[in-house]
Structure formats: C-alpha cells, structure tokens
Amino acid sequence: MGELSKTIGEKGELLVNNFLSIIGWNNFQDGESIDCHLADNHKRAGTKKRNTHGIDVFCSFRSQMQDYTLDNIVLSVKYTSKPYPANPSSLFKEHFKDLAQTMECYMKSDLRAQNNEDYEMSGINGANDTGVLFWLTNDKQSEQDVVSKVCNINLDKTLSFSTIQIVDNSRAAFIYDSISYVKQNFVDSDYYFHYAFSSSNYKDPDIEKYGKVLPVEYLTSDLIPFRLVDKLSKKVSFCLASREGFLEETINRLLYLASDVSQDFTGDFIFLFPDYDVLEHESIVKRAKRLQKNSNSSLNVRVLSYGNDFRNLINE
Incomplete structure (x- = not known):
C-alpha cells in the first residue's frame, strides 16, 4: 500500500x-x-x-x-x-x-x-x-x-x-482545455496570455503587454485572456476563454469588456465557452453583436466552444 x-x-x-x-x-x-x-x-x-x-x-x-x-x-x-x-x-x-x-x-x-x-x-x-x-x-x-x-x-x-x-480538477480542466483549444485551432497564430494594465502595473518598464507566462492571479480566474498574433500578417485578435457556461448576459458583458480592454490594438474578438452551441445560441450572439455595433461598427466577433464534443465540428 x-x-x-x-x-x-x-x-x-x-x-x-x-x-x-x-x-x-x-x-x-x-x-x-x-x-x-x-x-x-x-x-x-x-x-x-x-x-x-x-x-x-x-x-x-x-x-x-x-x-x-x-x-x-x-x-x-x-x-x-x-x-x-x-x-x-x-x-x-x-x-x-x-x-x-x-x-x-x-x-x-x-x-x-x-x-x-x-x-x-x-x-x-x-x-x-x-x-x-x-x-x-x-x-x-x-x-x-x-x-x-x-x-x-x-x-x-x-x-x-x-x-x-x-x-x-474543474479549475485545471478549464485552464488546460482553453490553452489546448487555442493551440490546436489557431495554428497560424502565435498565442500569448494578455496582461491587463491597471494602476498597479503601469510604471515598471519591464512589464510586457502580453507573454507566455500565465500570471498567478489568473490561476483561479474564470476568464483567461489571450492575444493571437498571425504568424504572417501579424494581425492581432483578442480571445477570451470563459469558465462559465454561455448566457446572453455573459456574452454582452464580455463584449463590453473586450472592446474596452483591446480598443488600442484590435477589433477582432474570439470568445470561447465550454458549452456554446450554434443551433441554440447563434441568434443570441447576433443580437449582442448588433447592439454592440451601434457604438462601434468595426468589431469582428466569433464565438466558439472549447468543449471536447464531436458536435463542435458544426462550428468549424
């Protein structure tokens, strides 16, 4: 034993x-x-x-x-x-x-x-x-x-x-599944963790805007922010993986959050949920995008599921 x-x-x-x-x-x-x-x-x-x-x-x-x-x-x-x-x-x-x-x-x-x-x-x-x-x-x-x-x-x-x-197990699965999905499904881009700027981290010149190290503060966060940088064009997309399931309230909140955080470097957003389903949720996303575009017409939004289910092939 x-x-x-x-x-x-x-x-x-x-x-x-x-x-x-x-x-x-x-x-x-x-x-x-x-x-x-x-x-x-x-x-x-x-x-x-x-x-x-x-x-x-x-x-x-x-x-x-x-x-x-x-x-x-x-x-x-x-x-x-x-x-x-x-x-x-x-x-x-x-x-x-x-x-x-x-x-x-x-x-x-x-x-x-x-x-x-x-x-x-x-x-x-x-x-x-x-x-x-x-x-x-x-x-x-x-x-x-x-x-x-x-x-x-x-x-x-x-x-x-x-x-x-x-x-x-639940927390480890969220982090692992999110990173694995990003690595496997955006192979034409380099991925990085996005580092949010605040009053606590704007003076230090050695602090980066993004990098390969997950901050310890993100370890128990219900959101993991990524920057995806196209290997050829260098075009940047902002990706948010959510531990919470898909809800209309959540997608609206994330749209506002993402547009505020990333307004200086991209208008391309990718949101990842564990349970996003095109048949059930696409109309909700379209409505949220339409309302958000009333204030910013340059946003390009994609919503996907990082859950490991063959039905996710409908999103490809």
Missing part, C-alpha cells in the same frame, strides 16, 4: 510539472526542503516536533500585474486515484493547513532570502508570496468544482499566510 501511495504521489507531481510547463511556469525547483521554525506548533499527529517542511514545487518570476514585484509561488501537490470525498471539508482543512504552515516557515527560510537576493539587481523592490494547492484526482468522474464545497468553511485562525489559491 505504501509503494502504491508513493507511485500515485509521483504521478501527481509529474502531472503538475507538465501542467506548469503548459502555463509557462518553467525553470521551477522541485523537491525542496526548508527548516521548520515552529517545531512544536507545526508537529504532526503522533510526533513530538517537526523539523522540516517539504515543498513540492517552487516557482519565481517577475510579476506582470504589479510594478517592480517578484512572484514567489510555493506549490503543494495532493493527488489521489480516488474521487473527491462526498464531504471534503475535513480533508481540505488538512491539506490547507499543511500548506499554510509551510508558507509560514517559508517566509523565514533561506530559500526565500536567497531567491529574493538573486533578483535585487533587476529593479525589483517587493515580493508577493503565494501558496498554491493543487488538489487533484485521477478519477475521471471527478471534474466537479470541489472548491465551491469548501469555500465557506471556517479555517484555523492560528494559521499565518498571505495568499493561498486552490486548483481542483
């Missing part, structure tokens, strides 16, 4: 490592170990004290969402061959607590100090330290949003951490 658990754990880490490569989080460190600075408080059941914390994956790169800031990301991978529990709260609390305590000691670690020092000469003057819990299962029926079942639970108030994001 122990050997099986070890094998499952190794497969889970391999899966997450490959997933990180897809979202551009390359050059990460895995299998790190840091000292525990709160040996008594962080001890596990049945032990006298704790000496170390294991870090499954550590990533660090310049933030594209905040000026002169380094994103340090500590990942914990929890992978199982079984379905999510029907009542996941208890197990979730265990996983969350383990990562939160790791983050608490990471803040005092040599790993963090050395990593931040490595970036000192690049103009960075601050760091965001984020924990990411990948809670995944190999069970093919477990695509449900388990996070929604635990989002309102009461956490241990003694835990000390800044930010922890949760990626479950």
Whole structure:
C-alpha cells in the first residue's frame, strides 16, 4: 500500500510539472526542503516536533500585474486515484493547513532570502508570496468544482499566510482545455496570455503587454485572456476563454469588456465557452453583436466552444 501511495504521489507531481510547463511556469525547483521554525506548533499527529517542511514545487518570476514585484509561488501537490470525498471539508482543512504552515516557515527560510537576493539587481523592490494547492484526482468522474464545497468553511485562525489559491480538477480542466483549444485551432497564430494594465502595473518598464507566462492571479480566474498574433500578417485578435457556461448576459458583458480592454490594438474578438452551441445560441450572439455595433461598427466577433464534443465540428 505504501509503494502504491508513493507511485500515485509521483504521478501527481509529474502531472503538475507538465501542467506548469503548459502555463509557462518553467525553470521551477522541485523537491525542496526548508527548516521548520515552529517545531512544536507545526508537529504532526503522533510526533513530538517537526523539523522540516517539504515543498513540492517552487516557482519565481517577475510579476506582470504589479510594478517592480517578484512572484514567489510555493506549490503543494495532493493527488489521489480516488474521487473527491462526498464531504471534503475535513480533508481540505488538512491539506490547507499543511500548506499554510509551510508558507509560514517559508517566509523565514533561506530559500526565500536567497531567491529574493538573486533578483535585487533587476529593479525589483517587493515580493508577493503565494501558496498554491493543487488538489487533484485521477478519477475521471471527478471534474466537479470541489472548491465551491469548501469555500465557506471556517479555517484555523492560528494559521499565518498571505495568499493561498486552490486548483481542483474543474479549475485545471478549464485552464488546460482553453490553452489546448487555442493551440490546436489557431495554428497560424502565435498565442500569448494578455496582461491587463491597471494602476498597479503601469510604471515598471519591464512589464510586457502580453507573454507566455500565465500570471498567478489568473490561476483561479474564470476568464483567461489571450492575444493571437498571425504568424504572417501579424494581425492581432483578442480571445477570451470563459469558465462559465454561455448566457446572453455573459456574452454582452464580455463584449463590453473586450472592446474596452483591446480598443488600442484590435477589433477582432474570439470568445470561447465550454458549452456554446450554434443551433441554440447563434441568434443570441447576433443580437449582442448588433447592439454592440451601434457604438462601434468595426468589431469582428466569433464565438466558439472549447468543449471536447464531436458536435463542435458544426462550428468549424
């Protein structure tokens, strides 16, 4: 049984490592170990004290969402061959607590100090330290949003951490399916993640407008924005993948959002939904486009489904 658990754990880490490569989080460190600075408080059941914390994956790169800031990301991978529990709260609390305590000691670690020092000469003057819990299962029926079942639970108030994001099967599937669809269906274009500009990221000259690295802030977003750049003509299209299903309200909101965000570089929009159906939804899209064109006649809009269903061939 122990050997099986070890094998499952190794497969889970391999899966997450490959997933990180897809979202551009390359050059990460895995299998790190840091000292525990709160040996008594962080001890596990049945032990006298704790000496170390294991870090499954550590990533660090310049933030594209905040000026002169380094994103340090500590990942914990929890992978199982079984379905999510029907009542996941208890197990979730265990996983969350383990990562939160790791983050608490990471803040005092040599790993963090050395990593931040490595970036000192690049103009960075601050760091965001984020924990990411990948809670995944190999069970093919477990695509449900388990996070929604635990989002309102009461956490241990003694835990000390800044930010922890949760990626479950549903979230991982959305990111993977969106990127895979873009790569496979727009082969004549190079694709990039679009970086939204705000009052938090307009001063830093090293911040790009788009790139190959998915910002950590997008990891739990219900929208993933892409820029598609035609390899020959260099024409740019703005693509938004939505985790939410298709609704008239949603398409209207995305049209306004996209036209506002991309007005300086394109009028070509592509919206991706998991369940868009031409027969059911095309008339709704036409109405939304007509209303939007009353204010801007230069918009070119396409709506597609990234869901893996042979019926999507009708969209091709």
